[in-house]
Amino acid sequence: MRRNWDAIWLVARREFLDQLRDWRIVVPMALLVSVFPFIADDTTRQAVSFMNRFGGDLILDNLIPFVILVIGFFPLSFTLVVALEAFVGEKERGTIEPLLSSPLEDRHMYLGKLLVGITTPLVFSFLSIGIYLILVSRRDVAFPSAYMLTLILLLTFAHAVLMVSSAIVISVQATTIRSANLMASFVVVPVAFLLQGETILIFWGNEDVLWFAIVGVTLLSGLLVRLGLAHFKREYLLGREIDTLNFKSMYTVFRDRFVGAAGSFWDWYRVELPATLGQLKQSLVIVVVLGLITVFASYAWVVINVPAYIELSPDRMDEFRSMVGDNLVNLDQLQNQLPAPLLFFYNARTTIVFLLMGLVSFGTLGLTLFLVNFALIGGVLGAANLVGFSPLLTFVVGVLPHGLFELTAVILATAAMLKVGALLVSPNTDKSIGETLLLSLADWSRVFVGLVIPLLAVAAAIEVYLTPVLIKMAFPFL
Amino acid sequence: MIECEDLSKKYNGDFWAVDGVSLNVQPGQILALLGQNGAGKTTTVRMLTALLNPTRGWARVAGYDVMKNPHEIRANVGVLTEQHGLYMRMTGEEYLDFFGKVYGLDAEKRKKRNTYLLDYFGLAEAARRRSGEYSKGMKQKLALARALIHDPSVLLLDEPTSAMDPESAQLVRNEIARLRSSKRTVIICTHNLAEAEALADTIAIIYRGKILLNGSLDELKRQVLGPVEYEAQFSEPFDAGELSLPEGVEVASRSATSLRFRVEAPLAVNPKIVHELTSRRAPLVSFQEVSRKLEQVYLKTMADAQGVPYAA
Numbered sequence: 001m002r003r004n005w006d007a008i009w010l011v012a013r014r015e016f017l018d019q020l021r022d023w024r025i026v027v028p029m030a031l032l033v034s035v036f037p038f039i040a041d042d043t044t045r046q047a048v049s050f051m052n053r054f055g056g057d058l059i060l061d062n063l064i065p066f067v068i069l070v071i072g073f074f075p076l077s078f079t080l081v082v083a084l085e086a087f088v089g090e091k092e093r094g095t096i097e098p099l100l101s102s103p104l105e106d107r108h109m110y111l112g113k114l115l116v117g118i119t120t121p122l123v124f125s126f127l128s129i130g131i132y133l134i135l136v137s138r139r140d141v142a143f144p145s146a147y148m149l150t151l152i153l154l155l156t157f158a159h160a161v162l163m164v165s166s167a168i169v170i171s172v173q174a175t176t177i178r179s180a181n182l183m184a185s186f187v188v189v190p191v192a193f194l195l196q197g198e199t200i201l202i203f204w205g206n207e208d209v210l211w212f213a214i215v216g217v218t219l220l221s222g223l224l225v226r227l228g229l230a231h232f233k234r235e236y237l238l239g240r241e242i243d244t245l246n247f248k249s250m251y252t253v254f255r256d257r258f259v260g261a262a263g264s265f266w267d268w269y270r271v272e273l274p275a276t277l278g279q280l281k282q283s284l285v286i287v288v289v290l291g292l293i294t295v296f297a298s299y300a301w302v303v304i305n306v307p308a309y310i311e312l313s314p315d316r317m318d319e320f321r322s323m324v325g326d327n328l329v330n331l332d333q334l335q336n337q338l339p340a341p342l343l344f345f346y347n348a349r350t351t352i353v354f355l356l357m358g359l360v361s362f363g364t365l366g367l368t369l370f371l372v373n374f375a376l377i378g379g380v381l382g383a384a385n386l387v388g389f390s391p392l393l394t395f396v397v398g399v400l401p402h403g404l405f406e407l408t409a410v411i412l413a414t415a416a417m418l419k420v421g422a423l424l425v426s427p428n429t430d431k432s433i434g435e436t437l438l439l440s441l442a443d444w445s446r447v448f449v450g451l452v453i454p455l456l457a458v459a460a461a462i463e464v465y466l467t468p469v470l471i472k473m474a475f476p477f478l
Numbered sequence: 479m480i481e482c483e484d485l486s487k488k489y490n491g492d493f494w495a496v497d498g499v500s501l502n503v504q505p506g507q508i509l510a511l512l513g514q515n516g517a518g519k520t521t522t523v524r525m526l527t528a529l530l531n532p533t534r535g536w537a538r539v540a541g542y543d544v545m546k547n548p549h550e551i552r553a554n555v556g557v558l559t560e561q562h563g564l565y566m567r568m569t570g571e572e573y574l575d576f577f578g579k580v581y582g583l584d585a586e587k588r589k590k591r592n593t594y595l596l597d598y599f600g601l602a603e604a605a606r607r608r609s610g611e612y613s614k615g616m617k618q619k620l621a622l623a624r625a626l627i628h629d630p631s632v633l634l635l636d637e638p639t640s641a642m643d644p645e646s647a648q649l650v651r652n653e654i655a656r657l658r659s660s661k662r663t664v665i666i667c668t669h670n671l672a673e674a675e676a677l678a679d680t681i682a683i684i685y686r687g688k689i690l691l692n693g694s695l696d697e698l699k700r701q702v703l704g705p706v707e708y709e710a711q712f713s714e715p716f717d718a719g720e721l722s723l724p725e726g727v728e729v730a731s732r733s734a735t736s737l738r739f740r741v742e743a744p745l746a747v748n749p750k751i752v753h754e755l756t757s758r759r760a761p762l763v764s765f766q767e768v769s770r771k772l773e774q775v776y777l778k779t780m781a782d783a784q785g786v787p788y789a790a
Contacts, residue, residue: 010576010580014576017567017568018565018568022567094559094562094563095563095564098577099580100529101529101552102552102581103549104580105549235530
């Protein structure tokens with residue numbers, strides 16, 4: 001442990017000294033850190049005054065946490081260049097080979113660079129925030145609570161780890177500083193969006209919700225660090241000089257994996273697809289167990305908590321029942337309003353969205369979306385219970401007939417998506433990130449084409465033509 | 479000790495950067511690896527330092543397998559890379575100290591090695607200056623000092639004297655020679671054929687990833703340029719046409735005042751030739767071996783490999 005830390009610190013210390021001796025890093029950052037809080041302070045007061053002149057009802061106190069978050073974010077985005085060139089910069093300057101030829105282990109180099117990449121921007125961020133807080137303390141406004149400040153500082157720390165861990169992954173994979181810097185937007189822009197989301201949480205006023213953001217961002221950062229370490233390859237840093245997109249080779253890798261050794265369509269279904277499904281066992285168990293827990297938790301939450309918010313008097317229950325009855329009348333028209341092909345398209349698109357969200361978050365966001373859908377099922381069944389319908393009957397006639405196919409398809413697609421994320425963060429120094437991604441996408445496509453699409457097609461037909469009839473039959477009194 | 483057999487590396491699916499290289503360098507031996515730019519020298523060295531995994535074949539360096547014990551190899555090998563790879567904002571002293579720590583040397587040993595190497599390479603006065611301010615030669619010397627900081631048993635040196643002035647280059651050559659006498663195993667990749675000739679015990683010529691020749695300088699000369707040539711020079715025109723030369727002597731060229739011939743077994747034959755010349759009262763001024771340089775061997779080998787005529 002001590003030996004590992006010494007080696008990590010050795011790499012980090014050298015880089016710290018290097019940065020401190022580079023006026024091109026120190027001077028602009030010192031200027032930014034000292035000037036930006038004044039600009040932010042003045043701009044915020046001007047903005048509030050301007051809005052209030054036109055009938056707005058803005059109070060400066062409410063804006064302060066948001067401004068702190070922004071002030072913390074700016075130095076992070078500017079100093080990201082340090083992390084972006086952590087490895088590719090050394091490669092371009094020719095200093096990487098002596099380091100790679102040394103007995104330092106991969107993780108020592110990687111974590112040493114990560115430590116510097118995180119610490120430098122954080123120091124600047126916290127300094128900038130400190131100056132702003134001094135300014136705030138001299139104004140006639142409410143100083144943010146210690147709890148809120150702690151949350152914002154933790155969030156800034158989580159942003160730093162997220163941005164730097166992404167930047168280091170880019171730095172290992174890029175072949176030139178220029179290409180790494182071009183990729184900076186792919187780090188800064190998503191975190192800027194994230195910042196907007198967190199701002200909404202702050203304005204919403206529930207400070208505790210920020211914990212979800214902190215945990216989520218930290219989890220994602222952890223996965224990114226794991227991805228970087230899993231695919232860190234000395235050979236990759238030295239072996240490749242030019243970035244070329246070889247579409248033909250990419251297509252060949254994807255096709256070979258997708259088709260496998262199958263000689264015919266039947267062979268593919270009989271041998272290749274079951275082989276892929278066999279690799280999904282673990283992901284399937286996780287997805288099914290989490291899905292079931294979510295359905296039951298959501299059902300229980302609705303049944304226990306909703307009565308506290310909505311009065312369920314006999315009159316109100318009748319009102320709800322007649323509202324449901326009206327909707328069931330509309331169900332007869334479902335095939336006109338939502339034809340089966342369109343429903344199929346929507347469902348297929350949703351599974352692709354799961355994949356895309358999963359790709360940018362190593363499966364976590366895709367899995368979250370899946371769980372939200374399952375929470376809706378639990379919620380609907382809970383609501384049915386509250387208005388006096390049998391939840392079991394509602395499930396059997398309203399969800400199960402098409403759900404048997406649709407839920408199976410969604411579970412399979414989510415498990416395959418989760419596997420893509422898991423493979424990306426699994427140690428595999430034999431393959432590059434690109435190769436791993438292509439191969440895992442081919443596996444996902446096998447499941448999608450071979451099972452998900454046919455199942456969703458059947459589910460759409462049942463949902464449009466059969467489910468409304470069954471609901472009508474089960475609840476004739478409506 | 480460095481051993482490798484059929485060492486090969488394939489890039490981009492179909493390009494063999496190194497193809498079937500086999501070498502054996504014993505402790506106390508220096509091997510010079512010669513070849514054009516892009517011939518595969520650096521890739522070979524990188525495989526021997528466990529930076530690149532071979533696609534085929536095996537290698538053992540300092541007693542460790544490059545695939546199984548990469549960490550041990552890196553700890554026991556000193557590498558001078560193609561680019562000096564210095565951190566420009568570090569002083570020479572800091573730079574060596576940093577790598578001393580990387581190689582796990584304790585403070586006392588680091589200080590001792592730093593002082594010795596900085597003194598030896600004439601960098602002591604510049605030790606507290608940032609290496610970015612060094613001349614090219616000084617940078618190269620500092621990089622070489624880095625490769626030697628942990629006193630490795632195996633050294634892989636890529637162009638060790640490039641960019642150095644003659645005195646510095648001589649200093650480096652002396653150090654390499656000293657390493658040989660202290661039983662270190664050394665491979666040098668170089669384009670400086672005179673240096674290779676002066677230092678190397680064995681020479682390997684690599685072309686398009688394949689070793690074309692491997693052996694001692696004398697063996698290579700004999701193999702590529704044929705038997706040893708001798709030249710007799712006369713003080714005035716002498717008709718050597720009627721000389722009866724012993725069997726196995728092939729006249730290479732002749733002029734009025736000189737005679738050049740190739741001899742397979744000089745120890746047995748040369749005394750007879752000298753006797754023949756003196757008995758015929760040839761105005762003999764000198765009788766000596768014709769100097770043949772490694773450059774001729776190299777250029778002839780390259781010309782043959784490329785299928786172009788060799789212009790001697």
